[in-house]
Amino acid sequence: MSETEIKEGLRYSKDHEWIKVEGDIAIVGITDFAQNSLHEITFVEISEVGTVLEANGECGLVESMKASSDIFSPVAGEIVEVNGELEDAPEIVNEDPYGKGWMFKIKPSNLDADLAELMDAKGYADFIASL
Amino acid sequence: MKHGDVIPFAGWEMPVRYTDIREEHMAVRNSVGMWDTSHMSRFVIKGPQASEFLQTLTTNNVSKLSVNGGQYTTCLNEKGGIHDDLTLYRVGEEEYIWITNAANGPKIKAHLLKHADKFDVEVTDKSREITMIAVQGPNALKLMNKMAGQDVSEYSRFSSYTVKLAGYDTYLCRTGYTGEDGVEILLLDTPFDDAGKRKAIAFWEELLKQGEEFDIKPCGLGSRDSCRLEAGFVLYGHELDEDTSPIEAMIPYAVKFKVDPHYIGYDVVESHKKEGGVRKTRIGLVMIDRGIPREHYPILQNGEQIGEVTSGGLAPTINKGIALGYVAPETLEIGDVVEVDIKGRMRKAEVTKWPFFDTDLYGASRTKHPN
Numbered sequence: 070m071s072e073t074e075i076k077e078g079l080r081y082s083k084d085h086e087w088i089k090v091e092g093d094i095a096i097v098g099i100t101d102f103a104q105n106s107l108h109e110i111t112f113v114e115i116s117e118v119g120t121v122l123e124a125n126g127e128c129g130l131v132e133s134m135k136a137s138s139d140i141f142s143p144v145a146g147e148i149v150e151v152n153g154e155l156e157d158a159p160e161i162v163n164e165d166p167y168g169k170g171w172m173f174k175i176k177p178s179n180l181d182a183d184l185a186e187l188m189d190a191k192g193y194a195d196f197i198a199s200l
Numbered sequence: 201m202k203h204g205d206v207i208p209f210a211g212w213e214m215p216v217r218y219t220d221i222r223e224e225h226m227a228v229r230n231s232v233g234m235w236d237t238s239h240m241s242r243f244v245i246k247g248p249q250a251s252e253f254l255q256t257l258t259t260n261n262v263s264k265l266s267v268n269g270g271q272y273t274t275c276l277n278e279k280g281g282i283h284d285d286l287t288l289y290r291v292g293e294e295e296y297i298w299i300t301n302a303a304n305g306p307k308i309k310a311h312l313l314k315h316a317d318k319f320d321v322e323v324t325d326k327s328r329e330i331t332m333i334a335v336q337g338p339n340a341l342k343l344m345n346k347m348a349g350q351d352v353s354e355y356s357r358f359s360s361y362t363v364k365l366a367g368y369d370t371y372l373c374r375t376g377y378t379g380e381d382g383v384e385i386l387l388l389d390t391p392f393d394d395a396g397k398r399k400a401i402a403f404w405e406e407l408l409k410q411g412e413e414f415d416i417k418p419c420g421l422g423s424r425d426s427c428r429l430e431a432g433f434v435l436y437g438h439e440l441d442e443d444t445s446p447i448e449a450m451i452p453y454a455v456k457f458k459v460d461p462h463y464i465g466y467d468v469v470e471s472h473k474k475e476g477g478v479r480k481t482r483i484g485l486v487m488i489d490r491g492i493p494r495e496h497y498p499i500l501q502n503g504e505q506i507g508e509v510t511s512g513g514l515a516p517t518i519n520k521g522i523a524l525g526y527v528a529p530e531t532l533e534i535g536d537v538v539e540v541d542i543k544g545r546m547r548k549a550e551v552t553k554w555p556f557f558d559t560d561l562y563g564a565s566r567t568k569h570p571n
Contacts, residue, residue: 108205109220111514112492112521114545130543132492134221134422134514139543156490 073197074101076167080184081193082125082143087167088187090180095144098171099131099162102197107133110162113155115140115173120148122175124183129172131162142175144183150174207421210302212239214421221422222516228378228427229517229562231415232337234407235424237384238400241305242330243298243312247321250294252461257315258288259446259463261456265290270358270373274446274454275308280468281442282449284308285434287375289360297360297371297386299332301436328392331400335407336382336427338566339414344372344383347410352383357564360386366406368399377424379431379555381564429522430515431563432484432554438495438510439482439524447472448526450482480507480526484554487521488537489547498541499525499549506531509540517557523549 079087085103089096104110112132122128122142129140142148151173155161162170177183188196205216214236217224227233245254255262260273270289277283284307286300300308305327312323335343341353347365355361355374363372371386387403390396408416425435434440434449446455447469455469472478485493493512498505507527515522523540532538532551539546555563 108217109222112490114490132514134426135216137492137494137543 073105074167075190075194077190079167080143080187080189081196082141082187083196084125084141084143086141086143088143088184090177090184093176094149095146095175095177095180096171097143097173097175098166099140100193101166103138104163104166104170107131107136107138108163109134110159113152113159113162113172115151116148118148118151122146122148124179124186131159140172143187144175144177145179146175146177148173149176209421210239212302214239216422217420218418221420221426224417224419224423225426225430225516227415227417228337228380228419228423229557230338231417232335232339232343232382232411233378233417233419233423234336234404234411235334235419236404237332237334237424239302240327240332241300241302241308242326242332242386243300243309244324244326245296245298245312245321246292246324247294247319249319250296250321253316253319253321254288254296254298255459256319256461256463257311258286259455259465259469260288261459262288263459265296267291267293268359268361270360270375272358272451272454274440274451275311276445276463276465276469277442278464279442280445280465280472282436282440282444282446283311283442285436285440285451285454287358287373289371289373291360291362291371297326299384304436329390329396331387331390331396331403333385333387333404333407334376334378334382335385335411335416336376336378336380338381339416340380340382343407343411343414343416347406348372366403366410368403368406377431377433378427379433379557379563380427425511426513426516429511429513429524430517430556432524432556434482434524435511439526444480444526445469445472445478448478448480448482476529478529481529483507483525483527483532484552484556485509485523485525485538485540485549486515486518486552486556487540487547487549489549491540491542491545491547492521493523493525493540493542493549497523499527500539500541500546501531501536505541506538515556517562521549522552522556524554
């Protein structure tokens with residue numbers, strides 16, 4: 070797994086989600102490590118826009134050929150947009166997990182405290198090395 | 201070639217995939233795929249009373265097996281529940297091979313040895329002396345004809361013949377677990393030592409090399425499961441267990457009643473067949489809504505749970521979620537719409553016959569050949 074890509078400037082959860090803050094909105098996806106472990110992603114489903122979540126709240130699922138995995142929101146807030154392209158082309162998550170494969174945008178409600186609970190790139194690299 | 205994710209499986213280390221599960225799956229449907237299935241257990245039963253012994257333990261009609269014949273059958277407990285499902289081949293006048301699920305190997309070995317005492321038979325565990333490779337798909341027999349240097353495609357389904365493939369001694373069995381035409385090869389004299397392993401690997405490489413012109417792909421556990429699920433085949437530990445009868449599992453072809461002697465579990469299965477009394481029945485589902493059904497997801501009708509999914513996943517050939525599951529008897533008919541509870545999201549699915557693929561285009565009985 071040495072070739073796993075981890076991007077600087079993002080925060081990471083132990084459930085292998087990444088989060089990127091842009092102004093008052095945060096973008097969430099799954100990491101390269103996660104998509105590589107799942108392999109062949111066949112289906113992505115995220116809760117509807119307007120869903121209010123706690124930090125680590127379950128908000129969707131990712132199906133691969135072998136298994137179903139839950140998606141959790143790394144931060145509390147309200148879902149404001151879901152990546153509709155994944156409905157017809159879930160493989161985008163495999164191809165570009167940090168870019169076009171983003172999953173949803175959330176308007177955070179407790180951002181600073183929630184971000185403090187997450188890992189930076191170095192912390193996440195150490196975390197997956199320990200698995 | 202990538203050497204896909206290797207995982208522990210029934211005491212073995214096995215690849216989930218070599219490349220992509222869907223690619224491997226579609227190779228089996230469109231050309232040919234091959235799996236190392238040496239994890240399965242293989243027992244040789246030999247002796248003057250082998251037939252009576254096997255009839256005591258299995259539900260198909262053993263006396264109908266001619267030499268070189270084979271049959272899919274089950275082995276039951278006293279309550280008529282399935283102890284194991286297996287393929288039984290008659291390879292000699294008084295010699296049979298019992299091929300079974302890897303996870304059931306130790307249990308079945310104990311069961312065979314326990315009952316063998318009362319018969320003039322000898323039971324030998326050959327699991328570590330015979331390598332097993334499945335070659336499946338519309339090009340499988342073309343490859344076998346080439347490697348055998350003779351036409352082996354005339355051998356009937358479920359038969360097993362001694363055939364030399366590229367000089368290797370094998371039992372060539374016209375069976376499989378994909379819904380496609382094909383063979384399961386028992387590569388003889390490959391003991392679990394360095395020389396035996398080298399020979400087995402050399403044979404695997406030979407299949408890959410000679411199979412290249414037929415677009416062969418090595419396949420892992422992932423596509424083995426997706427192919428059998430799409431064909432509607434049962435898997436022990438999912439659709440079959442000690443509390444499920446073969447009638448409930450909807451595999452009536454594995455069960456015969458005009459047999460002598462009666463097998464263990466006969467009375468229960470006979471009552472399930474002839475008087476009803478089944479506790480549940482197996483169904484197939486194709487998702488209408490988006491979503492992938494998975495094992496243990498509840499199946500609902502009019503808001504009431506009537507059963508649950510036992511196997512589910514994406515069917516690559518139709519690109520839809522499919523499932524096998526059990527529901528209360530006589531609640532559903534083909535074409536009925538039910539709901540599957542996918543982690544709290546209620547999603548519609550239609551009760552469907554298996555196989556789940558279009559049999560005009562795919563499967564052993566396809567009418568439109570891809571080549």
